[in-house]
Amino acid sequence: MIYHILEYLREAGVDLPGSGLFGYLSFRAIAAFTTALLISIFAGKRIIGWLQKKQIGETIRDLGLEGQMQKKGTPTMGGIIIFVAIVIPVLLIADLANIYTILLLLSTVWFFLIGFTDDYIKVFKKNKEGMSERSKLAAQGAMALAIGLAVCFSSDIVVRETPDQESNVTVSADAPVSDNAKQDVIKSTKTTIPFVKSHEFDYKLLSPFKGKFGWYTKWAIYVLMIVIVITACSNGVNLTDGMDGLAAGTSAIVGVVLGIFAWLGGNILNAEYLNIMYIPGSGEVAVFMSALVGALIGFLWYNTYPAQVFMGDTGSLMLGGIIGVTAVLIRKELLIPILCGVFFAESVSVILQRGYFKYTKRKYGEGRRIFRMAPLHHHYQKEGIPTVVKWPGKPIPEAKIVTRFWIVGMILAVITIALLKVR
Numbered sequence: 001m002i003y004h005i006l007e008y009l010r011e012a013g014v015d016l017p018g019s020g021l022f023g024y025l026s027f028r029a030i031a032a033f034t035t036a037l038l039i040s041i042f043a044g045k046r047i048i049g050w051l052q053k054k055q056i057g058e059t060i061r062d063l064g065l066e067g068q069m070q071k072k073g074t075p076t077m078g079g080i081i082i083f084v085a086i087v088i089p090v091l092l093i094a095d096l097a098n099i100y101t102i103l104l105l106l107s108t109v110w111f112f113l114i115g116f117t118d119d120y121i122k123v124f125k126k127n128k129e130g131m132s133e134r135s136k137l138a139a140q141g142a143m144a145l146a147i148g149l150a151v152c153f154s155s156d157i158v159v160r161e162t163p164d165q166e167s168n169v170t171v172s173a174d175a176p177v178s179d180n181a182k183q184d185v186i187k188s189t190k191t192t193i194p195f196v197k198s199h200e201f202d203y204k205l206l207s208p209f210k211g212k213f214g215w216y217t218k219w220a221i222y223v224l225m226i227v228i229v230i231t232a233c234s235n236g237v238n239l240t241d242g243m244d245g246l247a248a249g250t251s252a253i254v255g256v257v258l259g260i261f262a263w264l265g266g267n268i269l270n271a272e273y274l275n276i277m278y279i280p281g282s283g284e285v286a287v288f289m290s291a292l293v294g295a296l297i298g299f300l301w302y303n304t305y306p307a308q309v310f311m312g313d314t315g316s317l318m319l320g321g322i323i324g325v326t327a328v329l330i331r332k333e334l335l336i337p338i339l340c341g342v343f344f345a346e347s348v349s350v351i352l353q354r355g356y357f358k359y360t361k362r363k364y365g366e367g368r369r370i371f372r373m374a375p376l377h378h379h380y381q382k383e384g385i386p387t388v389v390k391w392p393g394k395p396i397p398e399a400k401i402v403t404r405f406w407i408v409g410m411i412l413a414v415i416t417i418a419l420l421k422v423r
Contacts, residue, residue, distance in 0.1 A: 001091060001092055001096070002022065002092050002093060003022050003028065003092075003093055003094065003095055003096075004095075004096060004097075006019045006022050007022075022093075025263070025266075025283050025284070025286060025287065028093050028094070028287050029259070029263075029286050029287050029290040030290070031089070031093050032089040032090065032093045032094065032287045032288070032290040032291040032294065033290040033291065033293060033294035034294065035088070035089040035092065035093065035291070035294070036085045036086060036088075036089045036290070036291040036292070036293075036294030036295040036298065037085075037294035037295070037297055037298045038298070039084060039085040039088055039089070039295070039298070040081055040082070040085035040294065040295045040296075040297070040298020040299050040301070041298040041301050043081065043084060043085065044078075044081040044085075044298060044299060044301070044302055044309075045302075047078070047080055047081050047084070048075055048078070048081075048302060048308060048309045051075035051076070051077060051078070051080075051309065052075050056075055056076060056077055056123050057072070057073040057074060057075055057076065057123075071306075071307070071310075074307060074308070074309065074310055075308070075309045075310070076119060076123065076309070076310040076311075076312040076314075077116070077119045077123065077310075077311075077312045077314045078299065078302070078303065078309035078310055078311045078312060078314070078315060079112065079115055079116070079119075079311040079312055079313070079314030079315025079316070079318055079319075080116075080314060080315075081295075081298075081299055081302075081309070081311075081315075082248075082295045082296065082299050082311060082315050082318070082319070083108065083112045083314070083315075083318060085291070085294065085295035085298060085299070086108060086288075086291050086292055086295045086322075087105070087108065087109075089291040089294070090104075090105060090287070090288055090291050091105075093287060093291075094284060094287045094288060094291075095284050095287075098281055098284040099150075099154060099156035099157060099281065100157075100281060100282055100284050100285050100288075100329050101284050101285075101287075101288060103147060103150055103325065103329065104285065104288050104322065104325060104326065104329070106143075106146075107143055107147065107321050107322060107325040108318060108321070108322055110139075110143045110321070111140070111143065111234060111317050111318040111320070111321030111322070112314065112317075112318040114131070114136060114139045114140065114313075114317050114318075114321075115238075115312065115313040115314040115315065115316065115317035115318050116313075116314045117131060118130040118131045118136065118313040118314075118317070119312045119313050119314045122313075130313065136317075137231065140230070140231045140234050140235070140317075140321070141227055141231055143230070143321065144226060144227040144228075144229075144230035144231050144324070145223070145227055147226060147230060147325055147328060147329075148222070148223035148224075148226035148227055148328075149223065151222070151223070151226060151328065151329070152187075152219050152222070152223055155187075156281065157187075157329070158185035158186060158187055158188070158279075158280060159185065159186060159188050159190065159277050159278065159279050159280075159331070160185050160186070160268075160271075160277075160278040160279075160280065185280060188202075189202055189203040189204055189218050189219060189221075189222045190202045190203075190277065190331070191203070191331040191332075191333060191334055192276070192277060192331050192332050192334065192335065193334045193335075194335065194338075194419035194422055195419075195422060199275070199276060199277075199420075200277065201334065202218075203218050203219075203221050203222040203225065204218035206218070206221050207221060225333065226328050226333070229324050229327065229328055229333045229336060230321060230324035230325055230328060231324070232324070232336075232347065233320045233321065233323045233324030233327070233336065233340065233343065234317050234320035234321040234324060235317075235320065235347065236320055236340065236343030236344060236346060236347045237251060237316045237317070237319045237320030237323065237343055238313060238316040238317050238320060239343075239346045239347055239350055239375045240316070240342060240343050240346045240375065240377070241310075241311060241312075241313075241315070241316040242375060242377055242378060243305075243377055243398050243401060243402050244303060244304055244305040244306060244307035244398065244399075244402065245300055245303050245304040245305060245307070245402050246377060246401075246402045246405055247311065247315075247316050247319065248296050248299050248300050248303050248311060248315075248319075249296075249300060249304075249402065249405075249406045249409070250342050250343070250405060250406065250409045251292075251296055251319045251323065252292075252293050252296040252297060252300070253406065253409040253410055253413050254323055254339055254340055254409070254413070255289050255292045255293040255296065255323070256289075256293055256413065257339055257413045257416055257417060258285070258289050258323065258326045258327060258330065258332070258339075259285070259286045259289030259290055259292075259293065260286075260417065261330050261332050262282050262283060262284075262285035262286040262289060262326070262330050263283060263286040264276065264420075265277060265278060265279045265282050265283075265330055265331070266278075266279060266280070266281065266282040266283025266284070266285065266286065266330075267283055274420055274421075276420060277331055279330060279331065282329065282330050285326060285329060285330055288326075289326065292319075292322060296319075299311070299315075305398060305399045305402065320343070323340065324336075327339075335416055335419070338412055338415060338416050338419070339412060339413065339416040340412075341408070341409070341412040342405055342408060342409050342412070345376055346375040346376050346377065347375075349370075349371055349374045349375055349376035349379070350374045350375050352370050352371075352374075353369060353370055353371055353374035354374075356368065356369065356370050356388075357369060368386075368387075368388075369385065369386075369387045369388070370387060370388045370389060371387055371388075371389055372385045372387050372389075373385075377401055377402075377405065380392060380395065380396045380401050381395050381396065381398065381401070382395065383395050
C-alpha cells in the first residue's frame with residue numbers, strides 16, 4: 001500500500017523526501033525483512049499469550065523419544081505468527097499489482113487456511129487425525145492446479161530466454177498466434193536445470209506428440225509437474241516439522257536462496273551476465289521472500305529449543321506451499337530436490353518406511369523397518385529397535401540434530417547457488 005501510495009503521489013507531482021527509495025527493489029526487500037522480523041518478535045509474544053489463554057496446546061503421544069513428554073501443552077498453531085508477519089509487510093511494501101505477488105499472497109492465504117483447518121480439528125474438535133489425507137491433498141492440489149493454470153494462461157507470466165536487449169522481439173516458433181507475437185517476451189514451458197550447457201529444460205521434450213496437439217500436451221505436462229512440486233513441498237515441510245526450530249530454520253535457508261534466484265532472474269543485467277533465464281517482474285518475489293525469511297527468524301526466537309510455541313500444520317503446510325509456488329514461478333522447480341534436500345529426505349524416509357514395512361509384513365508376516373522411526377529426524381532420537389540402518393548407535397540430543405540438519409541445509413543451499421555456473 002505504501003508503495004502504491006508513493007507511486008500515486010509521485011505521478012501527481014508530490015515528491016516526498018525519501019519516497020524515491022521505494023523505487024529500489026533492494027530497499028523494499030530490506031524493509032520487508034525488517035518489518036516482518038519486528039512483527040514476528042513483538043506480535044509473536046502477544047499471539048503466544050493468546051494461544052496459552054485459549055489453552056491451544058500440543059497433544060503429545062508417548063513415542064519414547066527423549067524430552068518428548070515435556071513438550072505437552074506447549075502452544076501450537078504458531079503459524080499464525082508467521083502468517084501475520086509475512087502478509088502485513090507484503091501488503092505495505094510490495095507491488096500488489098505484480099502477478100507474482102498476487103499469486104504468492106493467494107497461495108499463502110490458501111495453504112494457511114488448510115493448515116489452520118487441520119489444526120482446528122485436532123485442537124478444538126479433539127480429533128487427532130485432523131483433516132483426512134484425501135481432503136488435504138485435494139485442497140493442496142486445487143491451489144497447485146490454479147497456479148499451474150495461471151502460469152499457462154496469464155499473459156503476465158512470460159520469459160525472455162536470451163536477455164540481450166529489452167527491445168528484441170522473440171516469438172516461440174511452436175506457439176499459437178496471439179498478442180504475445182507483438183511483445184518481446186514469450187510463453188514458454190522451459191525451466192532451469194543444472195549440468196547442461198544451456199541450463200534449461202523444455203517440458204515439450206516429454207511430449208510424444210507434435211504440432212498443435214503437442215503444444216497442448218506439453219503445457220498439460222508442465223501443469224501436472226507444477227501440481228506435483230507444490231503438493232510435495234507443502235507435505236515435505238509438514239513432515240519436517242517435528243523438532244524445535246527444524247522446519248522454521250530450514251525453510252529460512254531455502255527462502256534466502258529462492259529470494260536470490262528471484263533477484264537475479266528478475267533483473268535483465270544480472271540474467272544476461274549469468275546467462276540465465278530472464279523473467280520480467282519476478283524480482284518482486286525477492287520482496288516476498290525477504291518478508292518470509294524475516295518472519296521465520298523472528299519466529300525462531302520463540303521456536304528454538306526448548307520451544308515456547310510450535311508452528312503446527314498452520315505454519316508448516318503454508319511454508320511448504322509458499323516454497324513450492326515460489327520455485328515454480330521463478331522456474332527453479334527442478335532444483336527443489338537439491339535445495340530442499342532436507343525436506344526431500346524426510347519425505348522419502350516416510351515413503352520408504354511405510355513401503356518396506358508393508359512389504360516385509362506380507363512376505364514374512366511381520367513388519368520390519370528401515371529406520372528406527374520416520375520421518376528421518378526421529379530416527380536419530382530412537383534406540384533399541386532393530387532396523388536396516390544401524391547408525392547412530394546412541395540417541396543424539398534434539399538440539400544437535402536440528403543444528404546438523406541446518407548445516408546440511410546450508411551446504412545444499414550453497415551447492416544450489418553454485419549450480420548457476422556449472423554447465
